[in-house]
Amino acid sequence: MSITLRKLDSSHPDFNAQLSAVLAFEAEEDHAIDQAVVGILADVKARGDAAVLDCTNRFDRLSADSVASLELKREELQAALDGLSPVRRAALQAAADRVRAYHERQKQECGSDGFTYREADGTLLGQKVTPLDRVGIYVPGGKAAYPSSVLMNAIPAKVAGVQEIIMVVPTPNGVKNELVLAAAAIAGVDRVFTIGGAQAVAALAYGTATIPQVDKIVGPGNAYVAAAKRRVFGIVGIDMIAGPSEILVLCDGSTDPDWVAMDLFSQAEHDELAQSILVCPDSAYIEKVEASINRQLADMPRHEVIRTSLTNRGAMIKVRSMEEACTIANTIAAEHLEISAENPQQWGDQVRHAGAMFLGRFTSESLGDYCAGPNHVLPTSRTARFSSPLGVYDFQKRSSIIQVSEAGAQTLGKIAAELAYGEGLQAHAQSAEYRLRKS
């Protein structure tokens, strides 16, 4: 049974509306889930460890007698690492090393040293940059447990200088994911608790007797985890709440169609809601990719997921030119943008909105997912219009520095007082005026 992907043509008068329909995705907010989460958050806030223990035993079908017993010892992480095959261990270590090297560079380049400058009258202004003290990383249990995500979340925090990283990962029925634990060992995670769900988010946000309160919680989770993160936002920091994963491939029509088909599969295999879109000026090439999709699909172990994803959410867009493809890329603001073309940089330069750009025929998205170095936690659902890949900067924050000299206070005090009176804030004005020299 062959797949037929939705075809769009940018010269069609209804193209913009058709494209909007393809992109439309709204995370359903489930009121029942949200209410359950509100209850769990309140319970953990009130009862601490006891509530975490109850929830964990109930939802993950365990019979632990304390939260402390749910903490994994460092030796257990190391044992997981030592248990890997040499090839897999080397691959994980190589990936970690490259991710660390990229984020070290990012730290250097993104203003991590802060700055100060002195004005003529001696006034000093600047910005101090400091790491967060303690961060929580949520790692899903079960099928969506990705060791690569452990690296991508923990390493930037480490590079930023976060002193303590607490990982939480549920172990339903007591089943541990050895590859995830090995990744935690490599990434330098400080403590690991085998808890999950809204109760884990609550424990990290409020702190309990056993689990220390963190300053920020990052990492993906199911609908309960997402609802809990939304609710604790403000008490702690959170990363973006991710939607389904997406790939947008701009192709000039001369990459091997099998490569592009497989790149579309690599997104579609994540889950049924994932979105894979090909944009190309060559309609014959689009047909070749579709033929390749149908030729290769049966060989894919996850062909059912791929079929559903491509049928429901995939699309192939014929455009008039690569320039137009870039304009469409700016509208879509994709999480992953592959530019599979000669001189890809010229097209990349025209794209303002994308989570990550994979340039050139040899840059399959999967290289970036695992080991190129840049982060694979990227803004989804068009949020690349206003947000960024997870990075060192997400684990740092800034403080403004203002040291006004006595001379500076004479100039600034008059300006501030004038504006403060204008806003009806007399204490503000007088506080500035006290610093004026009596004359």
Add this chain to the structure above:
Amino acid sequence: MSITLRKLDSSHPDFNAQLSAVLAFEAEEDHAIDQAVVGILADVKARGDAAVLDCTNRFDRLSADSVASLELKREELQAALDGLSPVRRAALQAAADRVRAYHERQKQECGSDGFTYREADGTLLGQKVTPLDRVGIYVPGGKAAYPSSVLMNAIPAKVAGVQEIIMVVPTPNGVKNELVLAAAAIAGVDRVFTIGGAQAVAALAYGTATIPQVDKIVGPGNAYVAAAKRRVFGIVGIDMIAGPSEILVLCDGSTDPDWVAMDLFSQAEHDELAQSILVCPDSAYIEKVEASINRQLADMPRHEVIRTSLTNRGAMIKVRSMEEACTIANTIAAEHLEISAENPQQWGDQVRHAGAMFLGRFTSESLGDYCAGPNHVLPTSRTARFSSPLGVYDFQKRSSIIQVSEAGAQTLGKIAAELAYGEGLQAHAQSAEYRLRKS
């Protein structure tokens, strides 16, 4: 009737619990407000301009016949600016110039150029930094309408390179704040609509026929606005949802007590929930400040607000040393931290968590509020543990750049495939393997 402030002593065995009680503040989430907001958001999403017009006429008691008629012409902004007294206009211009200069510096220093680097095998990695396309600034109407906030929200966006800034400001009963409009003219705001509340947030988030969709909404508002921003987070970016304003003064006991008392007032006069705390190793000095508070209070036009704020939320903390004061400052993570001491830098170096640091006796917070240069939109309610002043970086976002060379694909492809197989993602693996040379 004199004020008695809460006194704490760091040597008291219950000090930590007492301090927690002083800091405890939880924004009440009003279910009725949230439900009203859900209705307004859905209405604007469905009916666009018609809904915005209905809400505006009803809530602001207007009788406008179109949303277009609610847009202010550029000449009206310029007229407001021309109508200011020369002294006030010069003060506003001087403040804007200083805020712009600081944020230009911030742009230079915070990695706005992005970076790329090439590895030995020709693989190129990097990060591209681009401004947001279009930003919405919410400005409250009525008593909390601060022209300084217009500057502080709009100028960093301009400096970042945002192409279009849309300001919304409600005009209940048709009353406009001329100083706010003048500030919009100076800051270079592109379009102004006299709408407010959840309907304005909805219009900016979804777009209507008249009001363009923005990529991010910043600026403070009432409980309806805060609830609406929380709800549209993800469709557009939002800034932090601010709590009550706070000042923490660390004083070595040799600043004029009247100055420190007025600095505490300048925070307390904002509103009844504002928090002013003095920390000092000298108990005699604390008494002097309290005496000054009681001596000066009656002269303050906003003395009722100040009294309520200081009585309910203020505190004076006696510590053993300035070192201990810095430790406490890290716990409080104040929005505004004044270090009124000799050699303030030595204490500032010990503080990791604060929105802005005001160093030295001449640096009253009010200088920073208006015209020192750094932003006055700062993280409140201990969120300085994980978040930053509003800045140029809030109006930029980053995209990762990955261009793997053919040689690089040989190395990275093997690592990626190994890890992809480990995660059960065969299309990821095969996509990487297609780029390996057949040998």
